[in-house]
Amino acid sequence: MEIEKRVVELADRLQYIQDIFGGRENANIALMRSRLADLRAREGAAPGELAQMLRQLEDLFAFLEKKLDAELIPMDRVRIVRHPARVSLKDILENVYDNYTEIGGQDEYSIDPSMLIARAYITRRKGDKVVNQPVMVIGQEKGHGQEFRNGGSVKPWGNAKALQYMKVAETERIPIHTYVFTPGAFPVEDFPGAAQQIARNLYEMGGLRVPVVSVISEGGSGGAEAIGLSDVRLMLSHGYYSVISPEGAAAIEAGIRQGQRVAPELIEACARRLRITAADNLRMGYVDKIVAEPDLGARPHHYEFFKDLRQEVIRATDQVFLGVAGFKLFRALVASRRKDGDAEGMFVRWTLDEAAADRLVWKRYCKYRRMAETAFRDGRPSGARIASRAQSLLWGGYSFLRYDFIGKHIKNFSKTVGDLEAEARLVVNRLTAPLRRMRGKNAPVTCDPEKSRMLVELSQPEQGACLEDFGWRYVSPKAAEDKAVTCPESKTYGCPDLWAPDLYGDFAGVCVHCGHHFPMEYQWVLGNVFDPGSVTEHDNDIEAGNPLEYPGFEEKLDAAKQKTGRKSGCVSIDAKIDGIKIVSAVLYSAFRGGSVGAAEGETFIRALARARRRHFPFLAYVHGTAGIRIQESLNGLIQMPRVTLAVRRYIEAGGLYVVLYDTNSYAGPVASFLGCSPYQFAVRSANIGFAGPGVIKETTGIDIPPDYHRAHNALARGHIQGIWDRREIRKNLKQVLLTIGGRNLYYR
Amino acid sequence: MIDVKALLEKIKAAPYEEITVEAPHTGVVRFAGIEPGTRVVAASGTYGEKPGTLLAKLTREHNDKPLYAEAKGVIGTVHRELEGTFVEAGAQLAVIRHYLSKDEVIAAILRQVLYLFCAPERAKYYFIPSVDKKVKASGPRSVTVKPGMELFIVSRMKREKPLVYEGPEGVIYAVYFQHDQNVDQGAPLVGVCPESQMHLIQDVVNRVRTDWEEGE
Numbered sequence: 001m002e003i004e005k006r007v008v009e010l011a012d013r014l015q016y017i018q019d020i021f022g023g024r025e026n027a028n029i030a031l032m033r034s035r036l037a038d039l040r041a042r043e044g045a046a047p048g049e050l051a052q053m054l055r056q057l058e059d060l061f062a063f064l065e066k067k068l069d070a071e072l073i074p075m076d077r078v079r080i081v082r083h084p085a086r087v088s089l090k091d092i093l094e095n096v097y098d099n100y101t102e103i104g105g106q107d108e109y110s111i112d113p114s115m116l117i118a119r120a121y122i123t124r125r126k127g128d129k130v131v132n133q134p135v136m137v138i139g140q141e142k143g144h145g146q147e148f149r150n151g152g153s154v155k156p157w158g159n160a161k162a163l164q165y166m167k168v169a170e171t172e173r174i175p176i177h178t179y180v181f182t183p184g185a186f187p188v189e190d191f192p193g194a195a196q197q198i199a200r201n202l203y204e205m206g207g208l209r210v211p212v213v214s215v216i217s218e219g220g221s222g223g224a225e226a227i228g229l230s231d232v233r234l235m236l237s238h239g240y241y242s243v244i245s246p247e248g249a250a251a252i253e254a255g256i257r258q259g260q261r262v263a264p265e266l267i268e269a270c271a272r273r274l275r276i277t278a279a280d281n282l283r284m285g286y287v288d289k290i291v292a293e294p295d296l297g298a299r300p301h302h303y304e305f306f307k308d309l310r311q312e313v314i315r316a317t318d319q320v321f322l323g324v325a326g327f328k329l330f331r332a333l334v335a336s337r338r339k340d341g342d343a344e345g346m347f348v349r350w351t352l353d354e355a356a357a358d359r360l361v362w363k364r365y366c367k368y369r370r371m372a373e374t375a376f377r378d379g380r381p382s383g384a385r386i387a388s389r390a391q392s393l394l395w396g397g398y399s400f401l402r403y404d405f406i407g408k409h410i411k412n413f414s415k416t417v418g419d420l421e422a423e424a425r426l427v428v429n430r431l432t433a434p435l436r437r438m439r440g441k442n443a444p445v446t447c448d449p450e451k452s453r454m455l456v457e458l459s460q461p462e463q464g465a466c467l468e469d470f471g472w473r474y475v476s477p478k479a480a481e482d483k484a485v486t487c488p489e490s491k492t493y494g495c496p497d498l499w500a501p502d503l504y505g506d507f508a509g510v511c512v513h514c515g516h517h518f519p520m521e522y523q524w525v526l527g528n529v530f531d532p533g534s535v536t537e538h539d540n541d542i543e544a545g546n547p548l549e550y551p552g553f554e555e556k557l558d559a560a561k562q563k564t565g566r567k568s569g570c571v572s573i574d575a576k577i578d579g580i581k582i583v584s585a586v587l588y589s590a591f592r593g594g595s596v597g598a599a600e601g602e603t604f605i606r607a608l609a610r611a612r613r614r615h616f617p618f619l620a621y622v623h624g625t626a627g628i629r630i631q632e633s634l635n636g637l638i639q640m641p642r643v644t645l646a647v648r649r650y651i652e653a654g655g656l657y658v659v660l661y662d663t664n665s666y667a668g669p670v671a672s673f674l675g676c677s678p679y680q681f682a683v684r685s686a687n688i689g690f691a692g693p694g695v696i697k698e699t700t701g702i703d704i705p706p707d708y709h710r711a712h713n714a715l716a717r718g719h720i721q722g723i724w725d726r727r728e729i730r731k732n733l734k735q736v737l738l739t740i741g742g743r744n745l746y747y748r
Numbered sequence: 749m750i751d752v753k754a755l756l757e758k759i760k761a762a763p764y765e766e767i768t769v770e771a772p773h774t775g776v777v778r779f780a781g782i783e784p785g786t787r788v789v790a791a792s793g794t795y796g797e798k799p800g801t802l803l804a805k806l807t808r809e810h811n812d813k814p815l816y817a818e819a820k821g822v823i824g825t826v827h828r829e830l831e832g833t834f835v836e837a838g839a840q841l842a843v844i845r846h847y848l849s850k851d852e853v854i855a856a857i858l859r860q861v862l863y864l865f866c867a868p869e870r871a872k873y874y875f876i877p878s879v880d881k882k883v884k885a886s887g888p889r890s891v892t893v894k895p896g897m898e899l900f901i902v903s904r905m906k907r908e909k910p911l912v913y914e915g916p917e918g919v920i921y922a923v924y925f926q927h928d929q930n931v932d933q934g935a936p937l938v939g940v941c942p943e944s945q946m947h948l949i950q951d952v953v954n955r956v957r958t959d960w961e962e963g964e
Contacts, residue, residue, distance in 0.1 A: 483810030497811060703794035 003050055006058070010036055013061055017068060020079045020296065022264070026071070028064045035060060062295075069295040072238075074271040078246060080238045080297035081218040082183070087298045087305070089116050089139045089179050095306035096313065098123040100137065104161055108148040112158025114182075116141040117165045122314060126347040133350050135317075136169035138162050138227055139179030142218075152218070153186040153699075156197040159226045163201045170210050175317050175350055178214040178227040183245060185223035185671075187691035187699060189708065191717050195667075195690035198226045199675025202644040205229040206364065207652070209357035211320035213313055216241050216287065221628075221637065222671045222690070229641040231364055232316040235278040235287040238297040243637040243668075244630045246271035248695075252630065273550050274633040285371060286634045289316070315343040321350055324359040365649060368642045369605070375547040375598030375635035379567070384541070395613040403615050472508060474527025476520055479505035485518070487511040508727045510684075517685035517726055519663045522588035522623035526573070529730045534576035539606050543567035544591075544599040550631040560591045569625075570600035572607040574616075578734050582619050583611035589624025589663055596669050597629035601639030604673065605646040612649070617656040617737055620674055627667025640672035647673045656741050660729070661686045661711070661720070679740055680720045682711035683729065688719060752861055752945075752952045759853055764845040767819050771839045775806030775813065777830050779841075784826060788817035788844060804841055821846035850960045854953055858922055861949060862939030863915050867931040871904035873911070874927055888920040893940055900937065918942040921949065 014032050021029065039053055072080075080086065093100045093116075100120035105113060116139055121132040143149035154162075162178075169176045185194050192200070202225060205212065214230035219241030235241060244252075249270040250262040281287045291312045298305045352360065380388070479501045487495035495513035503509060508528075509518040526535055544560075544567060546553045561567055569591035573584050585607040587594045596604075604620075611618040628636040651657050659674050661682040666689055674680070682688060689709035696704050707713060714720045724732045771777065780802040782788070788801035800817035807813070824843040835841070848856065867873060875883055876898055882890050893899055893913050900911035922939035925931045941949055 481810075484808065486811060486813060497809065499809070705795050706797045 003047065003054060006054055007036075007039065010039075010054075010057060010061060013065075016083065016085055016299075017065070017296065019083060020072075020076050021068075022075065022079055026068070028068055032061060032064055065295040072296075073268065074240070074274075074277050075246060075268040077238050077240050077277055077297075078271055081181075081240060083297070084144055085299045086142070086217070087300055087302070088143065089137075089141045089181055090143075091300045092139075092179060092306065092309065093118055093120060093137060095303065096310045097121065097135075097137065098132070103165065107146070111161055112155045113146070113148050114140055114142075114150045114152050114186075115154045115158030115162050117161060120177075122310075124314075124344055124347060131347070134172075134174045135350075136165055136172075136174055136176045137179070138165060138176060139215075140182040140223070140227075142181050150186060152182040152223075153184060154182060154223055154226065155186045155188060156190065156192045156194045159185070159194075159197040159201055160192055162227050163197075163204055166201075166205065166208060166212075170208055173210055173351060175211045175213065175320070176208070176230075177313055177317070178212060178230060180214060180216040180219045180224045180228050180241075182220050182223035183218060184220035184699070185226060185690070187696045189689055189713070189717055189719070193690070193717055193719050194222070195671035195675050195688075196719050198222050198671040198690075199644070199673075201226045202229055202641055202672050203648055203676035206641070206645045206648045207361055209361060210352065211317060211360060213316045213320065215291070215309070215313065220245060222640070222668060225637070225640050225672065229364075229368075229644075231320045231360065231367070232289070233287045234289050234291050234312055234316055235281060236298065237278050237290050237293045239278055240271075240276040241278075241281050241286065241634065242274050242276035243628050243633050244274070246274065246276070249274055249630050251698075273548065274630070275548050276633065281634060284634060286638055311343040317350065318343065318346075318348040320360070321348050321352065324352065324356045324363060326353070326356060365645050368638070368645050371638050371642055372598040372601065372635045375545065375632060376568075376602055377543040377545045377599070378541060379543050380541045392609070392613060395610070399613050399615050471506075472524075472528045473532060474524055476504040476509070476524060479503075487514060487516050489514045489516045510726055515684060515725070517683055519624075520726070521590070522571070522586055522621070522662075524726075525621055525623070525662070525729065526571075526575075526586070529733065530573075530575035530577060531579070534574075536574050537571065538574065538610065539572045539603050540567065542599050542603050542606075544569065544597055544629075546631065547598065547635050548631065548633055553631045556592070564588075564590050566591060568599040568603060569594050569596065570603040572603045572610075574610070577730060577737065580734065580737050581614075581616050582737070583607055583614070583616045584619040584621055586621045586623060587625045587669065589626070592629060593626030594622070594624040594665075595626050595629040595636075596639050597632040597636045598639065600629075601636075601643050604639075604643050608643075608646045608650045608655075612653050612655060615654075617658065617741060618650060619733070620657070620659045620677070622659065622661045622665045622669070622674060624663040625665050625667075625669045625674075627669065637668065640668050643673035644676055647676060656737070658733075658736055658740070660724075660733075661688050662726075663687070664709075666690065666692055666709075675719075679736065681722045681724055681732070681736075682714065682720045683726050684711060684723050686711045688714040752857065752948055755857060755860060756952055756955070759848070759856065763853075764821070764847045765819075765852075766824060767821070767844045767846055768840055769803060769815065769817075769842045769844060771806060771835045771837055771841055772815070773806065773808060773813075773837045774835065775808035776832060777804055777806055777835050777839075777841060779804045779826060779828065779831055782823050782826055782842065784823055786823045788819075788821060788823060790818055790820045791816065806835075815841070817844060819844055819846040847962060849962050850956055853956050853960055857952060857956070858939055858949070859936075861945070862921055862941050863918065864924075864936040865913060865915055865938050865940060866934050866936050867925075868911070868933065869902070869904070870930055870933050871902045872927070872929070873925050873931055873937055874901045874903060875899065876901055876910065883920075883923075888923050888938070889946075891920045892943070893918065893920060893938075915940060916942060919946060921946075 014036060017029055017032070035057055039057055042050065042053065097120035100118040103117045103119060104110060107113060118137045119134060120137045121134045124131050124133055140152040140154055141149055142152040166176055185198060187194050206229060212230035213232045213234065214228050216224065216228065216233060216235045217239040219228065219239065221243055224241065246267045247262065250267040253270060254262050254266055256262055275284070278287065278290045282290055289312065291309055294302045294305055481500045483500050484497040485500050485503055486497050489495055489511065493514040495511050495516070498511065503518065504520070508524070509520040510516070511518070544557055546557060569587060571586040571588065573586065575582055575584055585604045587596065587600065608618060628639065630636065647657060657677045657679070659677040659680040661680070664687045665674070670688060671690055687709040688711060691699070693704050693708065696702060711720065711723050715723055782803055788803070790800045792798045802814055803817055804815045805812045806815060821844040824845045826842045827840060830839065830841065874880065879891055879899060894917045895914055897913045898910045899913040902909050902911050918940040920938045921941040924936045924938065931937065
């Protein structure tokens with residue numbers, strides 16, 4: 001009986017190996033298969049002889065597994081993390097923590113079963129005393145064949161649940177451990193919306209005042225980022241962390257249409273090119289440490305692995321606390337030099353005071369600010385760099401003097417003067433009241449008769465009051481074509497055809513019949529919305545690069561640079577709207593679909609820093625974005641938390657951050673630094689969402705209505721706060737700056 | 749009395765509907781790769797978002813306007829002689845032979861042999877409560893209608909009024925409206941069949957159901 005069980009176990013091990021090698025033939029696997037078949041053929045042999053053979057075979061399996069482990073290609077690692085035998089969060093909760101209570105759900109009876117939250121504790125020794133250190137454990141649960149878990153693809157409300165308990169942990173001042181086990185977020189826009197919720201999570205996590213330690217096993221894009229922004233990032237050695245699944249990258253690369261299949265060789269090549277393995281991510285600096293797994297990946301029976309993982313998460317949490325603690329003496333030194341396995345030998349209290357929490361949040365910002373700094377090209381000569389540094393220092397100094405030092409006193413002074421004036425007016429009124437009564441009446445109301453006539457009469461266009469400026473300063477080159485254009489809504493509304501010079505020249509790309517907005521170039525907004533001659537460009541030397549040396553990408557980048565005459569997909573400008581100074585970053589779709597990579601992220605962050613230093617409001621004009629630039633892989637993906645942290649820093653310093661979407665905006669940027677703005681508006685007929693219709697169909701199998709991502713639906717779902725006519729952008733922007741800005745508005 | 753069998757034979761002789769594709773507006777026509785015998789499909793997808801087969805392009809003011817097939821079928825005739833010429837709106841470009849399915853044949857027969865009582869105005873229609881009960885309990889064929897009988901309630905903008913049935917006496921054979929949707933003016937509400945012809949119609953419907961072979 002015992003022997004049979006062991007043979008079955010060996011067969012399972014072989015099956016697992018065959019699964020993860022994806023049908024690739026290998027001499028070692030063939031050997032294992034034939035030896036196992038031999039053993040099975042000798043069923044009638046004496047038990048002693050069988051046991052002897054079995055022992056030898058088990059040794060052989062262990063030896064060959066080690067050998068095979070060295071031969072794993074990146075795609076094999078993807079298969080490992082997706083295998084049903086992989087460890088899952090429940091195994092970790094059982095084996096790493098000393099006790100836990102699952103919160104907010106029992107299996108499918110939960111708001112989203114793929115997001116698992118648990119209050120757990122780790123028992124440690126402090127001298128003779130036993131101390132239970134509580135943690136909030138948050139992570140995706142893929143489940144072992146549990147369909148309702150959706151394979152770890154979290155719906156927006158699951159991410160909302162995660163955020164809620166992060167806030168709870170913050171209130172309770174306990175550290176958070178997050179476990180990333182997701183192939184990606186579930187792409188639905190239903191409230192609160194996949195993109196919106198991830199953006200909200202990122203924004204809030206950037207300011208959490210408790211340490212967050214994350215462990216990444218399967219880190220798929222936005223789903224991973226939703227809980228992955230942390231102070232220490234550990235990664236399991238056989239995991240992957242990527243901007244897109246290798247299949248998705250291959251589908252984009254091959255340019256295939258829905259329903260077609262991509263060649264497995266291309267998928268494997270993409271997995272290699274995207275640099276998704278733990279070693280790659282450690283080298284690029286996106287994870288802090290790798291947790292070694294047993295050969296061919298950790299499975300639930302690898303108890304030694306759980307022990308190691310426990311030590312690693314304790315050590316990581318200790319390090320974060322000691323890193324910001326006020327009183328640490330040489331414990332911090334010891335913590336960094338501790339040998340493997342003795343993390344529990346030294347006690348660290350897992351609590352933070354207010355000052356330490358401030359340091360923690362600042363350290364987190366600095367950590368992300370430094371990431372991906374080598375992934376773009378900065379073509380400026382060193383002299384220009386020094387000059388720009390000096391200029392920003394000057395601005396910093398000026399704004400400190402103007403707003404923080406003198407400004408504060410001026411504000412206090414004018415406040416006091418205002419109060420005194422109001423008091424004095426009241427007193428004078430009271431004192432003079434008897435005098436006025438003696439005169440029998442109050443002072444007569446005087447009104448200029450001409451003014452009152454103007455107010456009540458019909459408007460008089462001949463006086464110029466009603467004349468609008470006619471014609472646009474920037475006219476689209478599409479207006480030069482002698483052709484008619486058909487409105488896409490003509491079937492529904494019966495719009496007549498429009499002549500291109502009228503449509504693009506006079507009507508600003510708006511159908512006169514139904515109001516449909518045709519896409520226009522980003523130059524239209526630069527030329528017609530901002531004051532004439534007020535636009536000055538900055539940071540245009542930051543150049544999109546090919547940090548991973550992705551084959552064929554350099555040529556594509558060159559083509560985009562040639563086509564647009566710019567070096568990246570983000571234009572950073574200072575401008576004025578009716579005299580109000582603002583800083584703006586423009587993501588435009590002509591450059592690789594407006595995709596965001598390291599260069600675009602850096603330009604955006606620098607623009608935010610400029611706005612913060614100069615105390616200007618900030619406008620993100622998103623002419624169009626297709627998402628994160630997949631050829632940069634993690635260098636692109638990391639822009640999501642990175643830029644969000646910069647946005648948070650700007651908003652917390654008192655800045656006004658407004659986002660305006662035009663044409664099509666999807667994926668990563670919308671799910672992070674754009675989506676986290678409290679004031680998001682869209683130009684009519686824009687599409688806004690997390691994943692495009694094709695991706696939704698591919699991943700969920702659901703057909704979505706053609707208007708699913710339209711601005712009016714985004715407005716109905718609460719994603720954006722208003723829809724504007726293109727011709728009224730200038731007027732509305734001014735209105736927003738004056739009304740929403742209020743006391744926090746920088747330019748005041 | 750209508751000769752239902754002859755009607756069926758007539759449909760069998762030409763088991764398709766010929767749909768003439770006309771130019772919706774003026775323009776220079778350029779046919780896509782369609783020939784007599786080419787199979788075409790209609791718009792598809794859950795939301796009708798995938799257009800049917802491209803038949804031709806009409807160019808007007810340098811603006812290419814595609815013309816898609818609106819029904820599934822086989823191309824019968826293509827007026828190739830118009831290729832590259834300027835056509836007026838309404839010019840015949842091609843003919844699609846749309847082969848009738850079982851349900852379409854039955855519907856076509858019923859429309860011809862039944863008396864169709866049509867909606868006098870665009871509104872929502874309901875059976876009066878006594879009829880409604882009968883229809884729900886034992887189907888529409890349990891209801892016999894007579895001229896002058898109050899049959900419907902017309903509901904429009906919170907205004908409800910009764911509607912009297914006018915037409916031959918008979919049994920309600922088919923119901924063409926849904927209680928929660930507006931019916932356009934002139935669209936049929938019910939199809940009424942004289943009781944004497946009931947078995948005849950039922951026979952034909954059954955024959956269609958069992959015998960009809962659907963074309964391409």
